[in-house]
Structure formats: C-alpha cells, structure tokens
Amino acid sequence: MKLALFDLDNTLLAGDSDFQWAQFLIEQSVLDREIYEARNVEFYEQYKAGTLDIHEFLNFQLKPLSRHPRKQLNAWRTSFLQQKIIPIIAPGARELIAKHQTEKDLCIIITATNSFVTAPIAQLLGINHLIATEPELKDGEFTGRVSGIPSFRDGKITRLEQWLDQNNLTWLSFLESWFYSDSLNDLPLLEKVTHPVAVDPDITLHQHAQKNDWPIISLR
Template identity: 65%
Template sequence: MRLALFDLDNTLLSGDSDFEWAQFLIGKGVLDREVYEAKNLAFYEQYKAGTLDIHAFLDFQLRPLSRHPRRELDAWHREFMASRILPMITDKARRLVARHRDAGDTCVIITATNRFVTAPIAEEFGVAHLIATEPEEIDGEFTGRVVGIPSFREGKVARLKAWLAARGARLDEAEHSYFYSDSHNDLFLLEQVTHPVAVDPDDELARIARARGWPIMSLR
C-alpha cells in the first residue's frame, strides 16, 4: 500500500472547519454569541498552543448537534459548505490531492474534527477515506457524545493503525507514506511516516521541520 495522508484544518483548508462551524452557528443565532464565541476562541488558542483538552472541546463542539434534528443539521451544513468551506479550498490543495490520487496512492484525510463536519469536505476533495473523531448517533440522531478514541495527537496514530489493521496492512509496511500537516499537534504521526511534509506550518512545526530537514510547502 502507498499512502497519502492529509490533515484537514489549516492544511488542505486555509482555515479551521471546527472553529468555523461554531462561528457559523453563532452567526445564524443557533448558539448564543456571548456564551459561545469566547469559548470557541479560547479552545482554538489552546489548540494552537498544544494545550487543548480534547474531551472538554468535544463536549463543547458536539453537544449542540444533539439539540437539533439531523435533517435541520444537514441543511445547515450545506449552507456552511457553500459560505464557509468552499472559499477555504485552494486550487493548490485540490491539485495536491489529485496528484497523489492519480499516482495510485491511497488518499486519507485524517482529522481531529468530527465526521459530521468533515465528511462532506472529504467528498468535495474526492477523498474516499476519512479518519475523523466519531460523534455518537442513535437512530440517526446525535447524542452529543463521542465514540472511541478522538483522532487527535497520539489518537491519530492509534486510529490510523486500527484503520490499516482492518485492511490487513501496517504503516511500517507501506511502500511509502506521506503525511501533510500544519500543526505541531500532529508531530506524533509525522514521525511515523516515510515522507513528513509541513504545510503552512505553525511556528513550532516550522522549527522542527527545518531542524529535521523535512519539506515545507504552502497551499495558500
């Protein structure tokens, strides 16, 4: 197997879909601006600093999904894709994914953001395989809880290895494995692949990439 792994937020996207989803709901009046905007900004700063409590964040991010019927959420997401996500997808990002796909690599988007937010984005990129944090569903409706290991930091490595094992494969047996990411939070997985690539990296990842001789590129 030849793998091309892509982080999503601030890598394939020139922005953060998790953050933008909450801002979108605030803008629609679904979430109270005074209560939620400061929390959303605080969580985003914690993520960038590498101090994010993923379970506290997921409680914040997933609980609103449980308050609305799936049909309404899906309608909002279509609006969200058009107004917030498509403007964050650059031609460079599309070409990068297409180049790996055309080369016969197995393309996977691997992201800490939940599957509800990210599945339509992966589809927009033409990527069939998505490893994302899994929101719990009962009878097609969200409960506000998470299922299994969040796909975050060390969890990305665990989730990828489990995904590969289900296909009778191992990461260390891949002919080659690329991982594109912007964040030092993804260092755990970047260290596991044969071709780590820093994409529009944060300051800490840029420092590490330069020290280790990893490629640095921009999709902006």
C-alpha cells in the same frame, strides 16, 4: 503501494472547519453569541498552542449536535459548506491530492474534527477515505458525546492503525508514506511516516521541520 495522509484544517483548508462550524451556528443564532463565541476562540487558541484538552473541547463542540434533529443539522451543514468551506479550500490542495491519486497512492484525510462536519468536505476534495473524530449516535441522532478515540495527537496513530487493520493493511503494506500537516499537534504522526511534510506550518512545527530537514510547503 504508497500511503498519502492529509490533515484537513489549515492544511488542505486555509482555515479551521471546526472553528468555522461553531461561528456559522453563532451567525445563524443557533448558538448564543455571548456564551459561545469567546469559548470558541479560546479553544482555538489552545489548539494552536498545543494545550487543548480534547475531551473538554469535544463536549463543547458536539453538545449542540444533540439539541437539533439530524434533518435540520444537515440543512445547516449544506449552507455551511457553501458559505464557509468552499471559499477556504487552499488553492494548491486539489493539485497536491491529484498528484498522489495519479500515482495510485492510498489517500486518506485524517483529522481531529468530527466526521459530521468533515465527511462532505472530504467528498468535495475527492478523497474517499476519512478518519475523523466520531460523534456518538443513538437511533440516528447525535447524543452530544464522542464515540471511541478522538483522532487527535497520538490518537491519530491509534485510529489510523485501527483503520488499516480493518482493511487488512499495516504500516508494512506501504513502501512509502506521506503526511501533510500544519500543526505541532500532529508531530506524533509526522514522525511515524517516511515523508513528513509541513504545510503552511505553525511556528513550532516550522522550527521542528527545519531542524529535521523536513520539506516545508505552502498550498496557499
């Protein structure tokens, strides 16, 4: 068996679903533009620079989920997918996924973005398995807090190994493993797999990939 792991934002997508979700809510006047837009941009720049405090960001990103009933959030999400996500699916994403699926590889999207936003994106891309940051739920509604370990940086390895254990698997279950990512934040997991692949990488990851002779590809 072989394992194929895919980052989502700026990898399979030519954009960031976390950032776009906040922008969508601002455009719908759900969030106050004056208060939220500058903070959204600030957090995104911190993420790209590798300086993001994930818990500070999640407090910002998950809190709005707690202010609205799940039914309304689901309705907004449907519009969000049509308006913001489908247009930014990277042109080469489906072909790359199909290549691994044809080989019967175990395909998993692993992302720091929360599962409320990303679960339907994984479905759109035809990938059944998703490891994402989990928003806390109480009586079916979001509390605005995170549940468990965010799948960010080293947390991606922790969450993946938890998932493998729950499915009676380990790293040794796989003859080969791939991880496709654009971001310096994913260096811990990229260094763990047998085939790290830099996809439309940021400057830091591009340099790291060149230094270590990792493949560098574009899905755009």
